[in-house]
Amino acid sequence: MAEYSTYGSVAVLQVNNPPLNTFTRHVLQALVSGLERAQRDPAVRSIVIAGKGPTFPAGADLEELLGTAAAPLLSNLRMVDKHVDTCQKPIVCAIHGTALGGGFELALASHYRLAVPSATLSLPEVHLGMLPGAGGTQRLPRVVGVKSAIQLITSGQDIKAQQALTLGLVDKIVQGDLLKEAVSFARSVEGRPLEDRRISQRTVPDADKVDEVVEATRKTILRKARGAIAPLTCVQAIQASVLPFAAGMAREADLMTYLMTSWQAAAQQYVFFSEREVRQWSHPRDKHINFRTAKPTVIKSVGVVGAGTMGAGITISLLQAGLKVVLLEVNKKQLDKAIAVIQKTLRQKSASQKMSQLTTTMDYSQLSDVDMVIEAVFENLRLKKEVFRKLDVITKPQAVLASNTSGLDIDKIAAATKRPDKVVGTHFFSPANVMRLLENIYGKKTSAETVATVMQLATTIGKVGVLVGNCAGFVGNRMLGPYRSEALFLLEEGVDPQDVDRAIEEFGFPMGPFRMTDLAGNDIGWRRRIEARLTTEHGPPPDTPALYRRGDRYCPLPDMLCLQGRLGQKTGAGCMMLQEAKDDLTENIYIRFRTDGSVFDLRRLLAHTKTLEELILDLLFADDCALLAHTEAALMSHHAPSMCNRYDPGSRTALPDPVVLQMIQDYRQEHGFKKRTISSQEIVERCLYSLINEGFHVLDEGIASRALDIDVIYLFGYGWPRHTGGPMYYVERVIGLEKLLRSLETYSARYPNHSHLQPSPLLRDMVAKGGSLAALGTTDSKL
Numbered sequence: 001m002a003e004y005s006t007y008g009s010v011a012v013l014q015v016n017n018p019p020l021n022t023f024t025r026h027v028l029q030a031l032v033s034g035l036e037r038a039q040r041d042p043a044v045r046s047i048v049i050a051g052k053g054p055t056f057p058a059g060a061d062l063e064e065l066l067g068t069a070a071a072p073l074l075s076n077l078r079m080v081d082k083h084v085d086t087c088q089k090p091i092v093c094a095i096h097g098t099a100l101g102g103g104f105e106l107a108l109a110s111h112y113r114l115a116v117p118s119a120t121l122s123l124p125e126v127h128l129g130m131l132p133g134a135g136g137t138q139r140l141p142r143v144v145g146v147k148s149a150i151q152l153i154t155s156g157q158d159i160k161a162q163q164a165l166t167l168g169l170v171d172k173i174v175q176g177d178l179l180k181e182a183v184s185f186a187r188s189v190e191g192r193p194l195e196d197r198r199i200s201q202r203t204v205p206d207a208d209k210v211d212e213v214v215e216a217t218r219k220t221i222l223r224k225a226r227g228a229i230a231p232l233t234c235v236q237a238i239q240a241s242v243l244p245f246a247a248g249m250a251r252e253a254d255l256m257t258y259l260m261t262s263w264q265a266a267a268q269q270y271v272f273f274s275e276r277e278v279r280q281w282s283h284p285r286d287k288h289i290n291f292r293t294a295k296p297t298v299i300k301s302v303g304v305v306g307a308g309t310m311g312a313g314i315t316i317s318l319l320q321a322g323l324k325v326v327l328l329e330v331n332k333k334q335l336d337k338a339i340a341v342i343q344k345t346l347r348q349k350s351a352s353q354k355m356s357q358l359t360t361t362m363d364y365s366q367l368s369d370v371d372m373v374i375e376a377v378f379e380n381l382r383l384k385k386e387v388f389r390k391l392d393v394i395t396k397p398q399a400v401l402a403s404n405t406s407g408l409d410i411d412k413i414a415a416a417t418k419r420p421d422k423v424v425g426t427h428f429f430s431p432a433n434v435m436r437l438l439e440n441i442y443g444k445k446t447s448a449e450t451v452a453t454v455m456q457l458a459t460t461i462g463k464v465g466v467l468v469g470n471c472a473g474f475v476g477n478r479m480l481g482p483y484r485s486e487a488l489f490l491l492e493e494g495v496d497p498q499d500v501d502r503a504i505e506e507f508g509f510p511m512g513p514f515r516m517t518d519l520a521g522n523d524i525g526w527r528r529r530i531e532a533r534l535t536t537e538h539g540p541p542p543d544t545p546a547l548y549r550r551g552d553r554y555c556p557l558p559d560m561l562c563l564q565g566r567l568g569q570k571t572g573a574g575c576m577m578l579q580e581a582k583d584d585l586t587e588n589i590y591i592r593f594r595t596d597g598s599v600f601d602l603r604r605l606l607a608h609t610k611t612l613e614e615l616i617l618d619l620l621f622a623d624d625c626a627l628l629a630h631t632e633a634a635l636m637s638h639h640a641p642s643m644c645n646r647y648d649p650g651s652r653t654a655l656p657d658p659v660v661l662q663m664i665q666d667y668r669q670e671h672g673f674k675k676r677t678i679s680s681q682e683i684v685e686r687c688l689y690s691l692i693n694e695g696f697h698v699l700d701e702g703i704a705s706r707a708l709d710i711d712v713i714y715l716f717g718y719g720w721p722r723h724t725g726g727p728m729y730y731v732e733r734v735i736g737l738e739k740l741l742r743s744l745e746t747y748s749a750r751y752p753n754h755s756h757l758q759p760s761p762l763l764r765d766m767v768a769k770g771g772s773l774a775a776l777g778t779t780d781s782k783l
């Protein structure tokens, strides 16, 4: 637990609790015993504390912290730190690996800190809904000042050794043998006065500015916290660091108790474990196929087909993980653009050497030797099948073929090949090199080995891989459907898009549904609806009521907006006038390609296409096509209209657009909707409960095998607020399943034609029988 040895006058205490040397009560007790022994021994004149194996202690043991032992664990840690702080013999911490949370706090309580260049220090408690409750909020500001302490503690960010040295958090960076250096350093400081080495005895350097600093940062922290209570509570504790040390510690302890007993801390700790537990996948159809039994194929080289935004992002992720990549794109200009983006991103990350691992090509035969291909072409089933047909012929027989589809049928794609067992979905999220989620989709014939391979790939490239079944939209996008529909129905009834966005953002999402659509592109859904023949212009049967499709309520507002050229932020500055183009095609209508800025006459393009509809499908949705405008002058002068908002040139701030508001008003009038006032609570409940209700369907059908898989998908792919634990956790632990059921019953009685508000049979069953999502596999055992 804590190994004791002596090197002459130096006692060395090495924490030994593999793999991360986390603090359990026993480890802490062993440390106290070791410290007492060293203090008692007259031959010992200094002490070194270090971690055995790969790291300095990475903080409190979370398994123990989440159980009944939390309070004794914390008080033991405070006791150790007090022993260390007040010790009459100098204590040197020798830091390597990750000194996190309680580990870093122990280092701050010590008199000297040495670190190897690769060491990382941080106080990440805020991510667990807590604060550094063993003196971290009191000692850190005494070294770096209140301002920096607020920044470091409320972000929980990593501090690399060199930065720690600059900040005064470590005294020396050690290049050679850390333990040897620490022992000799300890020897060199023996007998020196210790008073000025005790951080607890120092004053906060910017104490006179504390109120000013807190005031200046409060607004930013509140905005970033999006409803999480931990960040502001951390600030309150840091504020107390200007008090005498004992008073500050007492305040820290009170605030820590408040946070540790909050539902948000429990939710965030659930997130921590769920993020790791998704790796322990099992195949819903056959539990014997799982992460233990299935062996992944070793992937060293990957082909990426399609160099659009997604393809480039995927390529960057693969290169950063050290894999060889062959990027194929049939459009030379697009390929050049992608290469520039990849180069720029890698350069920013100081990883330019990774470019040597990249081959770019327009020739499919270059993919003959790769271990795996990820297809990232345009979201069109016909096109994807075509690509897979080619890949099946060109690639080696054992190569895995993955599609980065966001919702198309994996089985249909697999059927285009003679190796459906090697075909799988790998749904990346945009920007693919940033977003952590990788939704992996198995088809009917996908082999266990292929599943294991893509789950392993997720880990290799630093993503959180979640295994799900095959259905339209898979888990994430399928659940988003009802959420979006309900948001649109709310517009019909009287709220403005900004009201919906505000309510959802106040709940904690970074973006409401309309701003999100603006960012992602309104055309993505439009294209899907056109292909499904749902839009008015593209073919519902003549007798279909205007606001219904296939028996379900349908809101055509987004289609109407698309027809006005409101495709989202990507349309840039300009306005697409398709409707007018259809009626009266003049010579002045152009399409501009963003890739190279070239402008084409729409009439000439249409001459090569049978219908305008075909043009929309084949061309206008292409990634590189930016906008249409009546004239270049109009193009220059126009604000960038997005789906529901207006964006001033160069800005991403969504502003209400009077044109859209008028359009919605006309629409309400035309269809006989009577505008009413709708509360934020109703907005949040209708949007989120319909999404969660779909989650129950997804579980019921075995598309997701555990509630935690859904939570992780939403947390890492859709910006669901982390402090609430994810949609399924939130509804079970915070709202309550019974309340969800009652609310859905109330809303579905009011809106019998909104099918997604009808409570799912699984939810009804659970409420009736007192079942829980935990029984379906959440991480309850760890809570």
Ligand SMILES: CC/C=C/CC(=O)SCCNC(=O)CCNC(=O)[C@H](O)C(C)(C)COP(=O)(O)OP(=O)(O)OC[C@H]1O[C@@H](n2cnc3c(N)ncnc32)[C@H](O)[C@@H]1OP(=O)(O)O
Binding pocket: 020, 022, 058, 059, 060, 061, 062, 063, 065, 073, 074, 077, 098, 100, 101, 102, 103, 124, 125, 128, 132, 133, 134, 273, 276, 277
């Ligand atoms: C006493 C009161 C309060 C004190 C304050 C604290 O100290 S709070 C805790 C502060 N520490 C942390 O938050 C550290 C959390 N851990 C990490 O950030 C990472 O695990 C790591 C240390 C950076 C290592 O990352 P890596 O990617 O190498 O490994 P994993 O994350 O996959 O972890 C490996 C397994 O270890 C489990 N684990 C990690 N940290 C803890 C922990 N603090 N307590 C218990 N278990 C921990 C993790 O769950 C993994 O387990 P598996 O079973 O393998 O999934």
